Amino acid sequence: MRLWLPLLAFAALLAVVATALYKPADRAVHSALVGQPLPAFRTEPLLAGRPGVASAADGKPRLINVYASWCLPCIAEAPQLMRLKAAGVRIDGIAVRDTPEAMRQFLARNGDPYAAIGADKDGAVQLALGSSGVPETFLVDGRGHILDQHIGDIRADEVDGILKTLGQAR
Amino acid sequence: MKRLALILAIIAAPVLADSKLPPAPLANTQLRDPAREAQAQALMVTLRCLVCQGQSIADSDAEMAGDMRSLVRTRIQAGESPASIRKWLVTRYGDYVTYDPPMSALTAPLWIAPLALLAFGLWLARASFRKRRRG
Secondary structure (H helix, E strand, O other), rough: OOOHHHHHHHHHHHHHHHHHOOOOOOOOOOOOOOOOOOOEEEEEEOOOOOOEEEEOOOOOOOEEEOOOOOHHHHHHHHHHHHHHHOOOEEEEOOOOOEOOOHHHHHHHHHHOOEEEEEOOOOOOOHHHHOOOOOOOOOOOOOEEEEEEEEEOOOOHHHHHHHHHOOEEEE | HHHHHHHHHHHHHOOOOOOOOOOOOOOOOOOOOOHHHHHHHHHHEEEEOOOOOOOOOOOOOOHHHHHHHHHHHHHOOOOOOHHHHHHHHHHHHHHEEOOOOOOOOOOHHHHHHHHHHHHHHHHHHHHHHHHHOOO
């Protein structure tokens, strides 16, 4: 038995390393607000003729997309947001540290799925939401509770899951 | 052609994942009142920069760290206590955001483990001294 002990210890160590290799630790910083009501906020409109975004709920589920025209993954995410919009999802955008001119160019180039776009000049709303980067998307139900937070760009195979979560929420 | 591409690559500016807007008002500006600034500074060195992860927001040049410094200074200036600002951030980002974590089931070993190890060492020493005295 004594002789087997080192081998067992080695096997245990190997198992620890192998699990970490196959399932790397999640390094993303998750918002602690998931499952809770949206914090109260109100943003000025970024573009003339389109409303800003506020935390008040209007009874319908929506996506709050934290994004920016200077953010490259946001370009990769744009087609998926267009698909979500086509499926009838309301998408509100929080434009972090952005200018109207840059945003108009961004929308002209990548499509425009946003019902409202709020200007977050100094990242204050982003901090209030517990978001730590762009793009991030908050799934909000009709009562204004945060159902989930999607960190990073939404990939093509993740659209259906988001539609399902929003469809179940009322 | 190859050389031209190389030259272009050298002079090309790197694409930074930063906005073109100026830093938030109080990101790099100290508060007028030295006592308040000291309070803000003491808090900022214990808050984690969320996009750099190994640095405090006082140390980091990241845009988001600047936004967080501005938030801390604005709130200190308005008379809010550092403890309440830390709590506000912890409700949003979890204990991860603070370098001064509160005692919880998860962090308890940090305090308990040294004491337990010390007790184990004393027990070990006592046992071995006893043996020697007998021998």
